[in-house]
Amino acid sequence: MPNAIVFYRIARWFYVRNIPVIPSLFQLLIFLVYNSKVPPTADIGKGSYLICKGIATVIIDGARIGSGCRIGIGVRIIGKGPYKNVPYIGDQVFMGAGSVIAGPVIIGDRVIIAPNAVVTKSVPAGAIVGGVPAKIIGRVDQLDYDILANQADLEGHAEYLS
Template identity: 40%
Template sequence: MFGRIREDIRNVLTHDPAARNVFDVLTNYPGLQAIWWQRLTSRLWRWKLRWLARWLSGWVRWWTGVEIHPGAKIGRRVLIDHGMGVVIGETAEVGDDCTLYQGVTLGGTSLNQGKRHPTLGKGVVVGAGAKVLGSFFVGDGARIGSNAVVVREVPAGATVVGIPGKVLGADERKADGFQPYGVDTSMRDPLSPALASLLQHITATDARMRLLETTLRSNGIRLDCAELPSLDKRAFQPLLDEHDANGIDYFI
């Protein structure tokens, strides 16, 4: 037990530059205190003393601002930084060396019994305010940006941002995969390339239309655009149906 406590303290001193010394970590890190109490309530939960486990976890939530269900599985060297508003559900699993910031929710989207909360692999970083909802796996070394809402599986080493969460791709520049709050200054909006491509296509289409109009006029043909039928959005319904079936994004 004391070996695990020393390991947790060393982990905080390594990953939080605000941590000054061992006494500071012991007394002023509610996220760490919540994890230590959860080890006790988890044992009570396994011993079928479930009312007592939930009652104690309620007091720990009041004291630390962190709610960890006694049934959750928490790995080694997990850091909950700041901690206020963190919620970890009953069937959630948090792997070794994960870092969770304030306001993170590992929640369930099903009312059925059984596995309904996410599983975080090793070394996952979940930024402030992020919501990871559902029974799926977040791969080792993945990073979830602040305020992202993740509702589907995340590949190992990937970075996820936005609502709903969008995968930016794996980043191999950092071997340990750790980035504070799950973001860095080099990250780009995942929609930017799509929007840039769309604008290029519109520009090219306009140029071709002007060339076509000029060619028609040079041959004595005039086209009055006011006589063209208005756009019927029902023509796009097959694309919308395909979006619903396959999760393909279209810009209309």
């Protein structure tokens, strides 16, 4: 089965061209197959994809997600009352499994959101955030590796906790 983003892109194509009903059918297909909400009204940039085929992902209508983003399993990009605006996510953002991005927040470019983090405030470009509520815990430019490179060539195990 293809990634849910494939069905989203088809639905988005019909939505942008104002062709009725078909986008809703693809959204229903995404819900039934992947238990996800990836609406055609959301604007997901080129090269962005859903990890683990997009299982249990929820994206609010009208959200904007930049290009080259990685959206983990169970990520929720949702609104927050009483605000009308929805999340705006920059380019090359990594959203860890189970993370929640809530409200009218702006996430800068090249941000890493740790798994299960709850982001309720805007995040500057290049930050690493984690926790509930999310706080800045590091900077991307201080990492020894590129998390978006998806390296699979390193061997060994992580060091023991001290």
